[in-house]
Amino acid sequence: MLMTRLVGQLTGALRNLKVYPASHATSQKLFESALNLIREAMGGETTLSFSLAGNILLINDKPVPDSKRDVFANFISELGKRSIGMLVFRQGLDRDQVQAFFEIMAQDVEQVKAQGGVAALLAMRGISNVQVAGISYGGKGGGGMDGIPGVGPGVGGGSPGAGRPQSLESALPEQLIAMLRTDPQMVTEMLLKGAVAMGSTDEGQARMLAELDQLIGVSKVQGGSDYISQMANVVGSMDQAQGQWVTQVKLDNPEWRDVIRELLDGYSDEKLAKLIGDKAEVLAIEIKDDLALVEKLKAMLFAVPVPPDRREKVYPLLLPKLKKYGLSREDCDFVFGKVLDAKPVLDQYLADLQSRPAAEMLDDAGFRTLRWLVRRAEGCGPAFEGFLGLMSNPDSAVRGAALGRSADILPDLLAMERYDLVERLIDGLSLRLRQEIDATHYPWVLGTLERITEELRIRQKHGLASRISGNLADLLLLLSEKPVARDMVRILSKIDDDNTLQVFVQALLKEPVFELVAEELAVKGERAIPYLLGAVKESEDKTMRFKTMYVMNKIGAGVEEHVIRALADDRWFVRRNMCVLLGQVGGENSLQALGGLLEDRESRVKLEALRSMHKIGGAGCEPWVIRAVYDKDPEVKKEALSLLSRVGGEASVDGLCELYQRKDILGRTEPPEVKKLIIAALGGIGTKNAASFLMKVAKDKDQELAGAAYKTLQELMKKLKSQESAKT
Template sequence: MADDREILPLDAQLLSEAIFELNVSRRNVNIYPAGHPSVARSLDRAYNSLEKLFELREDITLAIAKDTIVIDDSVLDKKNTAYREFALHLNAMNIACVTFTAGLPKDELYEFLRFLSIDATDLAPEALQEAVREHNLIHINIGFIDYGAFSFGEGRTEKEGSGTGLWERYIRGLIDGTLQTEGISDIIQEIPPEALADMLNTTNPGEIREEGCERVISTYMKQSPETTLSSMELTRLLDFISRLRPELKKQFLSSAVKNVSMDIRSTERAIREISVDKIIELLSAIDEQQVTIPAALKNLLDKFSKFYQLNSEDTTFGDSIIADDIFLSPDVVNLLGTGDFESYVTDIYQKEIEKVLRFDVSEVAAKELAELRKACSDEYVERCFNQTMLELISSDLISEEEYEYIVNMIKEEAGQFIETGQYGQVLNIFRVLESNLSRERFPDISSDALKDYKSPEFISQFIDSLRIIGRQAREDALQLCDYYGERIISPLMDALIDEESQTIRHFLISLITHFGARIIPVAIKHISDSRWFVKRNILLILGECGTKEVLPHVRPYCHHENPKVSFEAIKCLLKEGDSYGVNALRGYLKSENKEVVEQAIVISGIFKVREVIPELIQMLRKKDISGKDIYEKIPIVKALAQIGDPRALDTIRNTLSIRSILFKGTVERLREAIYGSLKHYPVDKIEDLIEKGLKSRNERIRDESLKIKKARRG
């Protein structure tokens, strides 16, 4: 049929791309809400594809015939998966054709896709047409199949037949012999028997020759030397013939009889599976129309006509009973006989049945329901779908074209997995493609797909996802970062620099430091950034690298004008035991800025800097003038305890002897801090302090002393 068609006026590649993107957009609109990134991206691609086609012509009409798309009287490749899927969906919505007109706005295209997402299973044609009107489609015209309008009336034009002219052309072509039957049987079979009969009933019987009847019958039954007749095809054929005008019925019945006689065995199987009423209807029609029957078919029909009535209820065929058109074997007849129930259902079996009836299924049902809800969730379904697609492209069952189509489909899924934080699924995709590439399985397609996944655009999408949802899938995020390796370090660093949220910054830093020393070149590149917070974050990252290689780059920032930068640099040096950091810390302990001094004290304790113990002891010995002076000794006490050097204990004892009438409460807080920190010192060096503490009037001091004493005994 397609051999003598003209070349498509539309660019085949553009057309294929447009239909593919329309199909992807349709699925995304059906799954995700308006404004979802997947919807927006796929909608943009579909819209841009149509715009390119509009540059070639003002309007584009797609005619739908079951799983086939027809454009400009040319049937598009039925083997193309994208064409087939899109056609089947439109066909399921009773759509015969769709016309897109230039000037189509993107919002209207979205409304069209929303219309396609309607569940049309139980909707009448009128309801679907009303739904189209509600979506206010101006530049998109949808033609529905109207079987009631099918006719071959003389003088009637194709335009007058609405969207049904396509079916009329096919049937007329079969009758006249101008249409090749190869490849269109599926399309013809879509026409319901009553619609096909109505179309033919308007035709003059004199115009239909025997050959035309046979072409219609064989095409409608999908009959060929390679196929067998099914009960469904036979039933549809009988329904079609029963609705024909009397003068047409004999013509088509004769052709049907001749056709079914070609394979008498498959005909016998088909007759056994249809209802008795249909068999009687066939016999009556043959008798009424006085159709000549081949001997083989006549013997078969005689065999099925020999049934009789048992009593007044049971119809039999041989030794079997026909109950509601179902043949019951003699064994089943005996089983259902009167009085035989007990011989098949024992008392023990009856008790088991009663036990089942009494069983409370509420708990089991609740558990099953929870599992069912999980299995029906979008995330679970998408994950299973992706796994199936990966298994397909890993197998040897598909062609190169199908492989490419599925790989493109997986790209869409990968984008959705990235957006929802399912990084493990994305990693599975990469591994399968890498495996296929190593096996040289469609290497060009696999290689191109991997290049797309490693492109700056896809990595940027991954980074955006990390900032939003990455913390909820930390382990999978780390594994995907490992896959990208050094390629992702710079994008992560750029994201860190731009990030405003402290929580997300910490997460990004954890991802960056996961690469260890590999991040040093990129980090050093950014350390000269003029923004103080960038310097601080870079110094923090360098401090996590655990290598002396970075020390020369860090030392200059120990005296930065911003203390946050300075102390981050000092911490980086202290981790590596660098004396430059100790000297810088010692200088800050002598600062006039109280906040800077307090920060230096805290760092001294955290990093256990023994070199600054003399400075800390001197600060603890400082004479107190005010309650604030007393209170400022508390962090010094804690820092010395963290270092745990016994050299500080004499000064600690002197501090416990402080007395103050005006600042008695502050003095007690200082004593509590001292006893709370004594556990960090060697026990044999603080025995006298423990004994005094046990006799103290302060309950907290007594409790801390008792804990230390018990710990020593243990």
């Protein structure tokens, strides 16, 4: 059930953050899956809501009958811990907003409350498509339904001409526009009314911010260019503290950019510096990595809608607060967009690589310098090459430390979209797999390669992922007997490209990984069939043919159609191999195609076609086998006669009798063994008509043939007598 999967995914993604950071590939994959399920569940609706009514979970206001099941009970527990009575996802939700929601939810509950609650933190980060309301005890809506506008009871109340609405929730768009133009103070009072009723809580703040987002949406659509002054008047009508808080929350929100610009015109530089400083403090609490924090601060600062000269005026006022978070003067300059000369740092790092012990280049200080260069210096390539060189250091301890750091540098490369350096990292790690003599280092290498794989899949960088599969393809065959081979198979399976499928087929000949790759190919299903067929077509190795057939048997559906098409290949050995394969995987649909090959110019193809037809059709292939006994090739005749002894009936007896007597086909010069095979086939068919013909042959002038017929006839008569006795 979709909702069961969705609730389980939401809970799983949240609890995963207790183990892995949000940047980890596992977390990223869970965020992506959660977003896809939310969108699927939302469908064409504008919202998807989860609310609590006691211990009952409601989804879009409908109770979940089995709310006591673990999957739902766990979700209810997570909401309850945070005093959330309602959670709403809105259309427009994107990947970054989902991640931000989970990051906030994963923070310490008391710490979140101290910062104003979940709703406040969502609002501070400019997230309007995820909204929460607190648990309410009594009143309409049961589980906090009225905490979020546009959801639950009371939405859309009021009617044109019914007078002034009692709340913003009950106002129609045209009423809101009229009030914004004529009485913004009244709008502010109505806006604050619900929030004040809830007290100084995150629910009240969430309600107010949500209604503000609703207002600006309506105002933009129906208020024309006046929406900027209208919304600025609403915020300006609040008391000073409340207005500043709203301005701070929306400071870098692109939807509010024009309104914030107008509001900031009335702020002194000191007040503006305080707003930015308070916003920076929220980021500093959330982001512990100082280099990542600097990037976020810069992005936030340049999203604030003020002219460059005013930003410069604010700089000295903000400097003390930024330094409080551990930022250096260079970091502060970077945040404010000052162009930094990274060359001295780069030159010093390169000199240190030559002069300092390798281990020192991998300690916290040395590694931070490398990260700094990756994030700040476009020409950091030589420094990164120097780091890759440490992974090949003669000292095993240094190599191990460098390999460990390779996973730590990955987020920086991805954050700066330095995929050229990611490519070099992939090659460096692959080289280590090929050359490494210390087996304890393999987990570092493969762990980082797997993480890179997952990150590239999330970012849809399939070309780079194929670089990993291309490197691992050769190594899998080389190291198939090593324990790391299983890890390689797992990584390759995640990449799932041409390289992967090709090497999995080749690895079928490697016994240590045979079952593993066979299972992976079977899971790939029809996508793997062309690669498996390619191996069967070209291979003269019976073991390879057997193993590919084994896999295609596991795949089942779709194989037969591909093989039948391959029967038209110009190369005789390909046609032969396809006949053998159809004997393993074919059904009734294959009989007609195989029958057509009885006219093939190559006898080896005809032989395999006959054998496969017998395997597939049994007695049903009799007409084709009868036709084959007239083939000019002695080996084909012999095979057909041998098969008729097992599948033939009266029609075969007639055909065999005719064949035996036709001098234009079997004259006296025909090898006796062919006629002996006809005699044996008649005995195998075992009908009365067959016995009658054998009696005639037993009188043949050729004593050898007569003897063979007599001996066969004796056995046949015993068989017929036994059958008669059984009937009576």
